[in-house]
Amino acid sequence: MLNHPRSATTWGIDDSERLYGISDWGAGYFKLNAAGEVTVTAPVGSDEATVSLAEIIAGIEQRGHAMPVLLRIENLLDARLSQINEGFRTAIARSDYKGEYRGVFPVKVNQQCQVIEEIVKFGAPYQHGLEAGSKAELVLAMANLKHDGLLICNGYKDREFIDLGLWANKIGHRCFFVVESPAELEIILERSRVLAIRPLIGVRVKVSAKVGGLWTETSGDRSSFGLSTLQLLDVVEKLRQEGMLDTLQLLHCHLGSQIPHLDDIRAGVLEACRFYADLVALGAPLDHLDFGGGLAVDYSGCRAGEVHSCDYSLDDYCDAIVTGIRSVLDPRGLPHPHIVTESGRATVAYASMLLFNILDTHHFEAVALPEALPNAAHPLNRHLFALRDCATAPTLASCYRDAVATREKLRDLYRQGDISLQERAQGENLFLAVAQSIARHLDGLEDLPESLNGLRESLADIYYGNFSVFQSLPDTWAIGQVYPVLPLTRLTEPPSRDAIISDLTCDCDGKLDRFIIAGGERRTLPVHPLRTGEEYYLGVFLMGAYQETLGDLHNLFGDTHVVSVRLNSDGDFDIVREIGGDSIADVLSYVEYLPQQLYEALRSSAEESVRSERLTLAERQSLLKKFSESLNGYTYFGR
């Protein structure tokens, strides 16, 4: 039985496009083709190419990689880097701004080697640099950067961190230490004396303008990072006394990540520019103004100032920064600084997507009811049977209340041992029949009574996806992040079922149950009924930022396979990298087991079983072969 009345006869790809909002969040990179498949479109030289994701999945599976797979489209990463740089170049030219744009990629947003290498390679003509927030990130950044892109060091730093950064300067990098606390300045000065290498220094200020969104605590007095105004003055004075004021060349502020409102950005820019102007007036030869991250990704496609969206475009963002700086510095006759931003999610989100198959489904539907209940049926079940017919519009809410209360009484009776399992099962089935009948009447109703709000969700299917939320999409669980999710094929057919997507972990939080559908947030995803013998694939889009290293090993589901693809101008694609996901032996070794010892332990119990005739020798061989194959196998599920 269909659980949603989307019409099979009139449904087309335009309907799917509207339902899943692809053109709203896809930024022109994701579309549907006439066969009802999701396609990816990316620039190739001065042209562009389009490939169906179903074709890419076929190519991946033919190369022996099972789902789930994290797919990276290299051209999309290049496209985003170029759009951000060109966006600033255009805004700079439009405003006749005299400084340059010097973007840096914050390594913490995606540290994966392939991503960093591509950013460094493609970003070289733009002098795109890297930002490091730890020693490990600095090590990879200073080894990877080969051009004169900036190397910005944020966060707390110890002696070793500072020594590394000073050496980076010695070999030609422009490595800035962004001073987060007065104590850090002492170490920088001491180490630069010891190594006889002059540092490049930035100061991070705490901007008081508050931004909305999930990271609002990043700015303001209580933010963990940055100097108070008093500390800022002390740092300038200390540098002056040490004869090092000339090294203070950068002012840094980070307003927050995923900032939803352009007005908040404008306010933060103005405040940062005031700090900049005042420090210059105190004699600091600043010439870089770094606004940190914050450029949002419109995950929901709603183009609204809510947490998963934003009310501005990339061009608006660039213009707000360039014109904001001019509005403060021009009246004071100050030269225009180089503009630095540390856009992380806006650079890498689009390029990665998680692809997985659905393994099974669970439907919450009543099994067929008889014409009438036998006289011996329990009176409460007879009552539920009668309620099926009273589910008409004016009485929907009271009918539902009655059904819920009756089911509760039946459950009570069962707990007390007063009704049989068969009677309880009949009651549960009748309740589902009543609820489904009410849900059918809700279609098309404008104002739902509050008590019926959750009814549809409670009847939604569960589709079991071959992935782990905790490994691949931790932000959906940790901070309620919403990503675009949709079926990758069959989009010429109406998605006649509504489902939540459960992952493989034995954890009730391991699910996706927030989706942007038809422009609004919903708890269920429209999907198609599964067909026997045919895989059904879903994709989670715009998830290239923060997810890969934040993911964990819950239930020992390891890293997925990662496949990188480059689209070609002939509409084909090359698989440029294949990185196998974790094997079971890998994840066991992460939690300190020695796979060889596990094998040995099993071998010895198999041997004992042979001695005690619980196993034949042939069975022993089969068992050990299976165990060994499993150790080397993927942690996700096959067929």
Ligand SMILES: Cc1ncc(COP(=O)(O)O)c(C=O)c1O
């Ligand atoms: C100092 C700093 N720079 C840059 C970023 C990246 O921010 P986003 O991903 O919003 O661009 C962050 C993230 O919070 C940050 O703390």
